[in-house]
C-alpha cells in the first residue's frame with residue numbers, strides 16, 4: 326500500500342497536538358510518540374516547527390539518527406517567507422530546509438483580512454510569499470504541502486482570493502493544499518461545498534485540517550473526503566489547540582471501517598487502542614474513557630437490557646467488533662444491571678453463572694438484588710470489580726475469612742508547630758486474629774487512613790507474609806448525598822496492587838474512616854483469596 330500516494334493520512338500530534346493547553350512534550354517524548362504513531366501506519370508525521378521552537382529543532386536533529394520509521398515520513402512545519410524578503414534568505418525557511426525532513430508543510434494565509442491585518446502586507450505580496458517559498462523548497466528537493474490557514478472563512482469572504490492562493494501553491498509545486506478550518510467554526514455541509522468548489526475550480530490536490538470547535542472536526546474531515554479531499558490531517562486522542570483537532574483514529578476508522586476506504590496498511594488499525602493509550606501515557610493526559618473507538622467505555626455496557634441482548638449476540642448493541650480497533654467489550658454491574666449483566670460479568674471474571682440450574686438461577690437473582698440494594702445505599706460496583714467478586718463468592722459459598730477483626734481505633738493529633746505537622750500525626754491500633762494467633766498492632770501515618778492501612782497490613786503480614794507485597798496505589802473519596810451535610814454518606818474506592826496486578830474495592834460509611842476501613846479490609850481479603858486460590 327502506498328501511504329505517500331493516492332491518499333495521505335497525516336498526523337500532526339507533535340505540532341498542532343502539542344498546541345493543546347497543558348500538553349508539554351520533551352524531545353524524548355516526541356521521539357517516543359513518533360515511534361508509536363508510526364505503528365499505526367500513517368503516511369506522514371509532522372514533527373514540529375524547526376527554527377521557531379528550539380525543542381522542535383532538536384527533535385529534527387535527533388530524529389535523523391534516532392528515528393527509524395517503518396511507514397511514515399517526517400514533515401517539518403513552518404511559515405512562508407516574511408513579507409519583503411527572499412525565500413532563500415529567510416532564516417525560518419532555511420531552518421525548514423535544513424531540518425533533515427524530506428517533506429515541508431508551509432502555513433500560509435488564504436483569508437484576505439488576515440493578510441492585511443495579521444501579515445500587514447498586500448494580497449499580491451502574500452501570493453508571492455507562497456509562490457517563492459514553495460518553489461524554493463521544491464527546487465531544493467523537498468516535497469511541499471501547503472496548509473491554507475483560515476481557508477473556509479476566507480473562501481466565504483473572498484472566494485476568488487482564497488482560490489488564487491490554492492492555485493498559486495499548486496502551480497509553484499505544492500503536492501497538496503490542505504484547507505484549514507483554523508477557527509473550527511465549520512459544519513459538514515459547508516465544508517463539503519467548499520472542498521468540492523476548490524477541487525472543481527483549481528484541479529489542485531486538496532487536504533483537510535479540521536479543528537473541533539463545533540464538535541464536528543471528524544465529521545468535517547469525512548465531508549471533505551467525500552467531496553474530493555485525498556489527504557486528512559488529525560491528532561491522536563483529538564489533541565490540539567483549543568478544543569483540539571480531528572481525532573486521527575476516529576477519522577481513519579470511519580474512513581476504513583464505515584466508508585470502505587483502505588487508508589492504513591492491513592491490520593494496523595487493530596493497534597489503535599494500544600497506541601492511543603500509550604501516547605496518552607507519554608503526554609500524561611489520562612485517555613478519555615468516552616473517546617470513540619479507543620475509549621475504555623467505547624464498548625462497555627451498563628444497562629441490563631443491553632446486557633440481556635448482548636448475551637445472545639454482542640452485535641445487537643455494538644456498532645462493530647471492538648477487536649477491529651484493538652479494544653474490548655466490557656460489562657458493568659450496577660443498579661441498572663439485570664440477571665444477564667450479572668451472568669456476563671461473572672463470565673468475564675471466570676465464573677459460569679449460566680448453567681440454568683435452579684441453584685445458579687437463584688444465586689444470580691440474589692446477587693442482582695444485593696447489587697441493587699447496595700448501590701442504593703451508595704456502593705458502586707462499576708469500578709470495583711474486586712468487591713463484586715467478593716460479593717459473588719459470598720453468595721455462592723460464603724465470605725472467605727482470613728482474619729477476624731476484634732476491634733480497631735484511630736486517633737489524630739493536631740500539632741501546633743508547623744514543622745511538627747510534617748511528621749506522622751495519626752496512630753491506629755488494630756486487634757485481630759489470623760491463623761489462630763491474636764495480634765495487637767499499632768501503626769502510624771500521615772492521616773487516619775494511612776495509619777489504619779499500616780496497622781492492618783502489619784498485623785496480617787505476620788500470619789500471611791505475601792501481604793508484605795500489597796500496596797495501596799490509589800484512593801478516591803466521594804461524598805454522596807451532600808444535602809445531608811455532615812450526615813452525608815461517604816464512598817471510598819481503593820486500588821491495591823501485589824506488584825503484578827491491581828484490583829479495586831469499595832467501602833461506604835457515614836464517615837470517611839469507616840468507609841475506608843471497609844474498602845481496605847475487602848482489598849486485603851480479595852488479594853489473599855487470589856493468592857490462595859491461584
Ligand SMILES: CC(=O)SCCNC(=O)CCNC(=O)[C@H](O)C(C)(C)COP(=O)(O)OP(=O)(O)OC[C@H]1O[C@@H](n2cnc3c(N)ncnc32)[C@H](O)[C@@H]1OP(=O)(O)O
Pocket residue numbers: 341344374376377378404405406407408432433434443444445454474507566
Ligand atoms: C494556525 C496555526 O496553528 S499555525 C502554527 C502556530 N504555531 C506557533 O505559532 C508556534 C511557534 N511560533 C513561534 O515560535 C513564534 O510565534 C515564531 C517564532 C513563529 C514567530 O515569533 P516572532 O518573530 O516573535 O513573531 P510573533 O509570534 O510575535 O508574530 C508572528 C509573526 O509571523 C508573521 N506571520 C504569521 N503568519 C505568517 C505566514 N504564514 N507567513 C509569513 N509570516 C507569517 C506575522 O505577521 C508576525 O510577523 P511580525 O513579527 O512582523 O509581526
Ligand SMILES: CC(=O)C(=O)O
Pocket residue numbers: 341432472473474475505506507508534536
Ligand atoms: C495550520 C493550522 O494548524 C491551522 O490552520 O489550524
